[in-house]
Amino acid sequence: MNAIRVRGLTKAYKGHQAVAGVDLDVARGEVFAVLGPNGAGKTTSVEILEGHRDRDGGEVSVLGVDPAEAGREWRSRLGIVLQSATDAATLTVREAVQHYARYYADPRDPEEIIDLVGLTEKAKARAGTLSGGQRRRLDVALGIIGRPELVFLDEPTTGFDPEARRQFWGLIKLLAAEGTTILLTTHYLDEAEALADRVAVLAGGRIVAEGTPRTLGGRAHADATVRWLSDRGYTEIRTSEPTKAIAELSRNGELAELTVTRPSLEDVYLELIK
Amino acid sequence: MTTAVALPGTLSLGLARGAIELREFFRQKENLIFTVSLPAILMLLLGTVYVTEPAHGQMFAASMIGAGIISTSFVGLGMSVVADREDGTLKRLRGTPMPFTSYFLGKIILVFVSSLFEAVLLLVVAMLRFDVQLPSTAEKWFTFGWVFVLGVISCSLLGVALSSIAKSTRNAAGVLNLPYIVLQFLSGVFLMQSALPESLRVTGSIFPLKWVCQGFRSVFALNDGYAVMEAAGSWELGRIALVLGAWTIAGLVLVNRTFKWSNTAS
Numbered sequence: 001m002n003a004i005r006v007r008g009l010t011k012a013y014k015g016h017q018a019v020a021g022v023d024l025d026v027a028r029g030e031v032f033a034v035l036g037p038n039g040a041g042k043t044t045s046v047e048i049l050e051g052h053r054d055r056d057g058g059e060v061s062v063l064g065v066d067p068a069e070a071g072r073e074w075r076s077r078l079g080i081v082l083q084s085a086t087d088a089a090t091l092t093v094r095e096a097v098q099h100y101a102r103y104y105a106d107p108r109d110p111e112e113i114i115d116l117v118g119l120t121e122k123a124k125a126r127a128g129t130l131s132g133g134q135r136r137r138l139d140v141a142l143g144i145i146g147r148p149e150l151v152f153l154d155e156p157t158t159g160f161d162p163e164a165r166r167q168f169w170g171l172i173k174l175l176a177a178e179g180t181t182i183l184l185t186t187h188y189l190d191e192a193e194a195l196a197d198r199v200a201v202l203a204g205g206r207i208v209a210e211g212t213p214r215t216l217g218g219r220a221h222a223d224a225t226v227r228w229l230s231d232r233g234y235t236e237i238r239t240s241e242p243t244k245a246i247a248e249l250s251r252n253g254e255l256a257e258l259t260v261t262r263p264s265l266e267d268v269y270l271e272l273i274k
Numbered sequence: 275m276t277t278a279v280a281l282p283g284t285l286s287l288g289l290a291r292g293a294i295e296l297r298e299f300f301r302q303k304e305n306l307i308f309t310v311s312l313p314a315i316l317m318l319l320l321g322t323v324y325v326t327e328p329a330h331g332q333m334f335a336a337s338m339i340g341a342g343i344i345s346t347s348f349v350g351l352g353m354s355v356v357a358d359r360e361d362g363t364l365k366r367l368r369g370t371p372m373p374f375t376s377y378f379l380g381k382i383i384l385v386f387v388s389s390l391f392e393a394v395l396l397l398v399v400a401m402l403r404f405d406v407q408l409p410s411t412a413e414k415w416f417t418f419g420w421v422f423v424l425g426v427i428s429c430s431l432l433g434v435a436l437s438s439i440a441k442s443t444r445n446a447a448g449v450l451n452l453p454y455i456v457l458q459f460l461s462g463v464f465l466m467q468s469a470l471p472e473s474l475r476v477t478g479s480i481f482p483l484k485w486v487c488q489g490f491r492s493v494f495a496l497n498d499g500y501a502v503m504e505a506a507g508s509w510e511l512g513r514i515a516l517v518l519g520a521w522t523i524a525g526l527v528l529v530n531r532t533f534k535w536s537n538t539a540s
Contacts, residue, residue, distance in 0.1 A: 050369060052535070072281055072371040080369035085362025090301040091294070099294050103372045105281050142366065 003181040009058035020205035033196035079148030089128030104146035133164030217268035229256040291380025313342030331404035336494035340487030352433030356446040421489030424518035431525025
């Protein structure tokens with residue numbers, strides 16, 4: 001059974017169709033990224049899956065349960081990592097993690113979790129004094145304290161500096177390695193490429209492409225661009241057989257500044273959301 | 275599918291919520307200054323003008339305790355729910371298996387403890403500065419107890435219900451403080467209700483504040499002869515219980531209908 005199964009999901013706000021018929025399957029143990037520009041319907045879709053929002057139409061099953069009718073037991077199997085919370089500011093990291101552990105039947109050891117998210121040195125610091133990256137790691141700690149089978153991460157690294165993002169990715173990979181299913185929304189293509197087994201691109205409330213980061217939008221089969229510096233300046237050719245092209249071109253000697261590129265995930269993405 | 279181990283009970287989670295709410299509350303200095311100490315400070319300032327004989331001190335202290343617990347329950351709790359919605363506390367809690375009832379139990383515990391602190395502080399000030407005497411009979415203390423409990427619960431529910439109207443802590447201060455300040459004038463806190471025109475007196479008598487203050491005055495009055503100063507000429511203890519009970523039920527219905535976990539969800 002899939003962790004998430006969605007068919008024909010729709011949701012409108014005051015005449016604006018935020019989600020216009022989304023189908024989605026996420027397998028157990030998979031890391032799935034939803035990409036899309038602001039206003040594409042990412043957050044609305046995820047909030048419906050989390051049981052935080054009603055839907056207008058369609059079928060939704062999350063861990064085998066319809067979120068609209070789910071109860072405490074179902075919530076205890078989910079982990080939701082918030083995007084911009086500033087709550088519990090006067091509690092220390094340890095107090096917050098220990099408190100949230102009490103909500104679950106079989107929580108992880110709070111000290112172990114604090115260690116896992118790399119906040120051991122900050123365990124006695126109040127949450128309000130943490131940096132942005134540390135605060136989000138506390139949010140992850142609170143999200144996974146109950147041993148969730150499925151974790152939702154909504155734009156988790158927005159506003160991070162590059163180092164904090166890399167650390168955060170390491171944490172997500174660790175979770176994935178433990179077999180946790182992860183649904184991630186993000187603006188960052190490198191993030192999706194680094195973390196996700198599969199990605200879907202959401203634009204205008206619809207999924208416009210779906211696949212692995214390598215194959216999304218026909219990326220793997222797209223023509224390669226071979227570029228080099230000749231007497232006439234930079235020269236480019238597009239070809240499906242770059243190796244053969246270079247072999248022919250290089251008969252007359254060395255090709256200066258030779259590069260072979262395929263469309264980056266970003267190129268494909270920008271094309272898709274047009 | 276069921277989990278092997280049962281989820282923790284609603285009551286024990288409510289107690290855990292209460293403990294964490296109290297910890298957060300007492301770590302915020304502005305709570306200690308404004309919520310807990312303000313009634314005692316007002317007692318000290320206004321008492322200097324109002325209290326010209328011991329009987330006045332008794333009555334004024336009683337009214338101020340009433341106004342104080344409404345301030346912590348109605349205004350303070352309403353504000354804290356709005357803040358919980360604003361800073362993500364409620365959104366986070368909704369994503370956990372913690373039941374709403376436990377959240378509310380935690381809030382009620384917070385209001386009980388902070389109101390108690392505030393009442394004790396006010397009484398200490400009143401006793402030291404204005405020679406206010408504590409009630410001496412078990413019966414009076416019993417009345418104090420049930421008026422306190424019913425007042426706190428009914429006004430907490432109303433505060434939570436009104437918190438759904440306010441979108442941010444900034445406008446919550448207005449939404450909650452305006453009725454509270456107006457009601458203090460209409461409910462016999464600063465002026466005896468019998469001095470008000472009938473229309474204002476009736477308006478004040480609809481809301482819980484008047485009844486809570488009247489109940490406390492019955493407890494602190496030097497003797498029951500002072501009941502003639504009330505609008506009805508008696509303490510009306512039965513009616514106090516009835517009105518506060520009715521507001522508790524109305525508050526439950528309102529909270530049930532209007533409570534929102536976040537400002538955006540629909």
